[in-house]
Amino acid sequence: MSEIRYADARYTGQSGPIFGLSLKVAVLTLLTLGIYRFWGKSRIRRYVWSSAELDGDRFEYTGTGLEKFLGFLMAVVFLAVYLGVVQIGLTFIGLTLLGEPETDAGMAAQALAFNLTFLSLVPFLLFALYRARRYKLARTRWRGIRFGMDKGAWGYAFRAIGHYILTILTLGILLPRQSFHLEKYMTDRMWFGDTRFEQGGRWQDLYAPMKHVFIGLAVILLGLAAGIALDMGLLLVALPVIGLLWLTIGVIHYRVQSFAYLTSHKTLGGQIAFDARPQTSTVIMTYVVGGIVIGLAVAIIGGLLGAVFLTTVEGIATAMPPVGVMILLILGYVAMILGAGAATTALIVQPIVAHYVDTFTAINIDAANAIRQRVADRGADAEGFADALDIGGAI
Template sequence: MAMQQGPGQPVPVRFRGRRGDLALLLLRGYLLLVPTIGLYRFWLLTWKRRFYWGHTDIDGDSLEYTGNAMQLLVGFLMALAVFLPLYGLLFYLSTLARDAAIIGYAGIALGLWFLSGYAIYRARDFRLSRTLWRGIRFDQTGNGWAYGLRRFGWSLLMLATLGLVYPLMATSLWRYRYDHTWYGDRRFGFAGRWQQLAAPFYVTYAAIVLIGGTGATLAISMGALPDGGPVEPLAFLPLAAAALIIGPLTLRYQARQLSLFYSSVRLGDAVLTVRLRGRALLWQYVLCGLALLVAFAALALGGVVVLGLVAREAFAGGGFDADIFFQQMQGSLLTLGAIITGYLLLLGAFTAITELFIGLGLWRLLASSASIAGVESLRTVRARAEDKALAGEGLADALNVGGY
């Protein structure tokens, strides 16, 4: 039952999902990826979305994700119709002269970057059309090709200005997305202005340039780029120190931008407010880094034990025979299996830990820092028909630019 609130009183957004439950979900999905040669990822992605959506409450009612894995699989197979000729073109370019091949690869890279903008917009359309709240479906109109062209044009300006037009680009893209987003028969709006973002962005930009430039200058002066001599390891300390400062600055800016822009989203009389703190976002990355260190250390220890078992004859007699060790390594099927297993475990650990701490962490932080005023005005929204023309996320999945 929905919570009763007074007129205009802000309603908090709550996320009830637990990291342990998501970890079990991911473990089950990863175990099924191997026998299905990776195809089970569409089912895993569907489980994840139902986890995130179903544990997110607004005014006491949770979101609902109605998409299914077969839709994602069909969309991916349709995207292969685009990529199979592309792979043939890449093979053909590899047979040409170097200059022609470089020009061809550059053209393909630009084409893929343009297509990624279209794919991002189309994937968002699919997710919204399969998202319900109180039985009413979200939707997205607009044109994916127009969004892709807009994003591509802004990207060129970003390169030409060394990123200085970012506040204008971000505002333009956010406005296009939300001006074409619907909840039932009610349209979203975006009241954000690039001037809101200008001061925090340019201050952060200048700080990063200053700190990064200082770190690079000190590193070079200490011998990071030796002239024919040995590399001085201590010379990289200024670069490491600069990175440790730039990372938190970047996350602080990211939190500021998300707070400003999400707080500029409107749905009629309903107003969203988000107050995301940079240190809370930084803490998620710190936890993620610590978890990765522990996981990789455990996997490395396991790898040493396996290698010791495979090449135990090389350690016979209390010594170590390198020739016997490499012979056993080269001629053992167990070694090949251990290498493949180790690679899959490393990849799985990295993917799972980043999902548990960065993906889940950001979702939880956004939910816990969000509130909606005027939510009672949404009781008069009427439903619209589901957009059944969309078949999965297609290019977004193939280009790995989808979200959650």
Template sequence: MAPPPVPAQGLDVWFVGTRSALFGLALKTGFWTVLTLGFYRFWMKTRLRRWYWSSIRPGGHPMEYVGDPLEKLLGFFIAVVILTFYIGIVNLVLMFVSFSVFNSSWVGYFASFLGIIPLWFYASYRARRYVLGRTRWRGVRFGLEPGAWGFALRALMHWAITIVSLGILWPRMTFSLEKYRTDRTYFGSAKLHQGGRWPMLYRAAIPFAVALAGILILALWVFWVDPLLRGDADTFGDVIKNIDKAIGGEELLFSWTDPWRLLFLVPLLPVLLYGAFHYRFSAKRIMANHKSSDGIRFASKLSAPRVTLIYSLGNFIAYMILLLGVGLIIGVAFALLGPETMVQAQLGQESPFGDLPKWMSFAIIAALYLAVFLLWNVLLNAFVTYPLMRHMAQTTSLSDVAGLIAVSQRARDEFAEAEGFAEALDLGAAI
């Protein structure tokens, strides 16, 4: 079947999914995931992705996700076997060297943690390659060239440079890693290109830099220029002793000098958090506006304040429900198994839960626990993932589409382990 005709002008992106439909789908698939002790998770992710992808419609034509949940499950098992062997052997060698050379275990634990970091980057690249390889638009497949280990090595190098530069070269790392991935991305036969230069991302970091500078100035003020603590307190141990003396009513080792200055942290910390969101998504918008292919160009109007509001409000709703649910679980647990029931039983008083067998009490608590976390996951989808994907879709467009007419199909990418490494390292939970 021939693809739809290419329009003469650019393409806007529509988003047609509704929150109520997503809520029902997330609730149903989450219920089956809980009921199967997590095995249905691969089918849940597949169904949710198909729903999201079909809701995103560039030029009115829906995206397609054709991933197979069975290949996700098999890939997960393959990755777990490989990681178990790798981590087991590496940890054994590291712990042997740590005890033999340093006569301590902490060196081995630290080296083991560092050994996982390259796998983390490797898995993230593989997960992106799998998702693109199972995504189609207008019948044409997307794709990403192999290069996971190259990405992992570059990520390690750029992180080292960023740490040595005290974060000043963070935009360089962001741009370089995104360029590595974008320049290896295909839509059919069309190869994408990330244009621009990394210094253009510095303007996205302005809110974060301003908040960080404010915190550093405050720290210099209260710890160096005009110390917050005056007296004979030189160490953290002295601070603890001073607290003990204050509780006991004894003479203090030191006194506080204008502690009200710490209130400046109240506005600075939210601004710092907003600055992190602003940098992340403003950088995405800037780089999206410099992505192109032959005769194809992207345009983005992504709003960092809107994304921050989505994250803040959505997570507040989800976590408030989670806290209320945990409180309910604790209350029910005390009612079923707590000291009040035991005291009432000793006094011979009747308790509405006194006659319940222990196994039923534990079953009720376990069911409540699973129900609360199921609802929490559904709310995250409905109030965080859904509005975020809708906003990102509606603010993205193709300003130049003349090159679409020359795009031809590409071969299907085969994956032995699918997203297995990302799932095993807990990188594949997100849509």
């Protein structure tokens, strides 16, 4: 019997190259009024995918900007027609988003129409989440073999709506059940070559990662109750603030550790298992340190630009006409915003991706040698709905 071999993943991307790439993409996206972002996202993904390797073989991203752009246009046309039909229906029953309401009843009707319009988009938001993952898998290769995902976006959307309603009705208590079953629905439809993934585990086990969420909520409620009952303003303010901070950390902890649990209970073909051990503390520190560095840089640059503005307004001697200074000032602020976005990718997004990759291990990796190529998945669209609904911005 051969020995089971473990293969650790590794991420080799660097901050400098991805900062330069992200900045270039941001500038070209601005100059093309947003059109280049489809090509830019593909370029960034190719860099990130190629920086991740498993057992010495790098991943490959084959998606293109053109297919993403065409998918976006198709989704926009469909959504425009769909929302037009929804608005006609709302107008027919006396509700409209158009015009300025003149009475309280009109304002209430307009607010109701707005909420109903948003709710009518929820199935498409969930549909887009499934299709976005399906597209990324269909355009990802390892050892030259494609990943893939079966059709099932509408099934996911309606199941997700049911889970969300159940989670809301139970005040979040059944969130672990929602997380597990929605991930299982996706995972059980994922493929690598001709071999299927399977999600194992129990949804009840996700309550352990959620404990800090419950503690944060308890501290908030305790602070409010104690502050009101004892008429102590300090408790009324201090404990809810502490609870909110704890709750924020708890949400991050749940996202990180639920990912670790679900990944560690996935299998491929019943032979290859996985182990994921990302640390919540590392993720939080990456956010904190990266946020501080970016915040300080923005504050310093913003202060210098503000000084230029004050110098111009107060009429202090300058070799350049005020209009020219104002143009440079505007360009400076735009550059600052673009630089902050690129720095976020380099100092926060990529380090977190690197941490997830570096703490991932495949178990019994030699079983992958028997996996064969799958037929190209031509049914996976290019994240059109995800981009049109502004939920496709993540790497």
